[in-house]
Amino acid sequence: MNAPDTFVQLLARTRESFPASTKSYITGSRSDLRVPVRDIALTNGEVVSVYDTSGPYTDPAATIDVKKGLHSVRAAMIAERGDTEQYEGRKPVALDDGRQSEDAARLAQLRQEAAALQRQPRRAKAGANVTQMHYAKKGIITPEMEYV
Numbered sequence: 001m002n003a004p005d006t007f008v009q010l011l012a013r014t015r016e017s018f019p020a021s022t023k024s025y026i027t028g029s030r031s032d033l034r035v036p037v038r039d040i041a042l043t044n045g046e047v048v049s050v051y052d053t054s055g056p057y058t059d060p061a062a063t064i065d066v067k068k069g070l071h072s073v074r075a076a077m078i079a080e081r082g083d084t085e086q087y088e089g090r091k092p093v094a095l096d097d098g099r100q101s102e103d104a105a106r107l108a109q110l111r112q113e114a115a116a117l118q119r120q121p122r123r124a125k126a127g128a129n130v131t132q133m134h135y136a137k138k139g140i141i142t143p144e145m146e147y148v
Contacts, residue, residue: 004131011066014057023058024049028146032076035147051147077143083128089121 017023020041025034035053036059056062056070078084094107124130135142 011064015060015064017060018054018058023052023054028143029065030077030143032073033143033146037048067113067116072119074144079129080124081142083125084122085125085131086120086122 018038021038024037024039026037027034036054037049038052038054039047039049041047052058057064092111132142132145136145
């Protein structure tokens with residue numbers, strides 16, 4: 001068995017269901033807000049629902065492409081608030097990748113392979129405070145808070 005075969009097999013195992021449980025979602029105040037829960041069948045026949053932190057890998061309806069990364073679930077919610085802006089981040093350096101010096105060809109290749117995983121950073125607009133604590137103190141319930 002070679003490394004790519006091993007990776008494919010391991011990735012397939014992450015898609016397997018957990019025993020005696022199913023994944024479902026609770027829809028929030030908006031259609032794109034779906035809180036994942038795991039419905040676990042107990043031996044006495046009852047079902048208990050718990051928050052599911054397993055991500056999309058345990059969702060049989062999810063399409064997984066590790067080269068594209070995870071879907072940016074919160075991007076629209078954050079942009080709609082209007083209190084953040086995208087900005088041009090700094091260029092990556094070797095130390096970001098845990099390296100002491102640039103191995104230009106190899107790092108360039110790795111960065112190109114990971115280009116689809118890069119998102120443009122956001123920051124608060126002038127005078128804005130974008131922490132969940134700030135919103136809570138003002139009585140604002142953000143879509144992300146519905147997870148709690």
